[in-house]
Amino acid sequence: MAAGTATRIHPFMPGGAADGTRLVSGAVVLSDLTGKPRFGLKGGGSADWLAAQGIPLPAVNRIGEHRAMRVLRLGNEDILLLAEDAAETLADVKAIWQAAPAPKGYSSWREEGWAWMRLSGPRLAEAMCSLCALDLRSQKFGADYIAQTRVGHIEAVTFRSPAGFDILFDITASAYFARAVAAVAGHTA
Amino acid sequence: MKLLTCPMNGPRNIDEFQSFGPVRARPDPNATADGDWSRHLFRAENRKGIVVEWWRHVPSNYFFLAERDLVSNEIIRTFDASELRDHP
Helix, strand or coil, X not given: CXXXXXXXXXXXXXXXCCXXXXXXXXXXXXXXXXXXXXXXXXXCCHHHHHHHCCCCCCCCXXXXXXXXXXXXXXXXXXXXXXXXXXXXXXXXXHHHHHHXXXXXXXXXXXXXXXXXXXXXXXXXXXXXXXXXXXXXXXXCCCCCECEEEEECCEEEXXXXXXXXXXXXEEHHHHHHHHHHHHHHHHHHC | CCEEEECXXXXXEHHHEEEEEEXXXXXXXXXXXXXXXXXXXXXXXXXXXXXXXXXEECCCCEEEEEXXXXXXXXXXXXXXXXXXXXXX
């Protein structure tokens, strides 16, 4: 940890806003990835700046890949890098961005503003069916697709991960979301 | 469930959208008579026919335009705002 950087307390950590809220496990498993590294850019210049770094940008609502990071194109000028297993690569990109002159877009603070959770387990399909109105079956919703919609009644971004579905949403709704998933898991068990 | 087709995200529950009212003319405040300016500021149109409106898909924060029939409430088409800019 760099000197002067406060340790972040995520909602499900001791002392966090959702401390004590149960994450379901069993037939439906909810895991919290909120602490994992990610970095989002938004606004004019974001796409050009990332492309100039050699990061290939997918079409809007599609996912690309660059050096083990997932590149989510949420809008023309709204891009999110997820680096679950590529913390160092992401830190490099971030450091270069911070030192770069404008235009380079603006940080969208996704690492602070959004929760990142993963839904998996043998009853995943039934659970997603109850949580989200979209047809997310694999023949309709590919591995590189992004859905910006509602999941568990809240605005969210969802997409496939090898283990299941990843869901990004407003971090302040973390406890609510965990309870919504637990309620659905109770019905699908 | 009523559906609205977002030009960027596809068909979605209309609950996911927010309406921002009709696209309005933007008169030049320096070249508009007081009467016309106050009409622009304080009076809303209330006519029958087709209106072009601003809508927002909330989860993606994407603003777009929709043509809607004010009598039948049918949404005729939705399109990206660049279309209006390029072909006003």
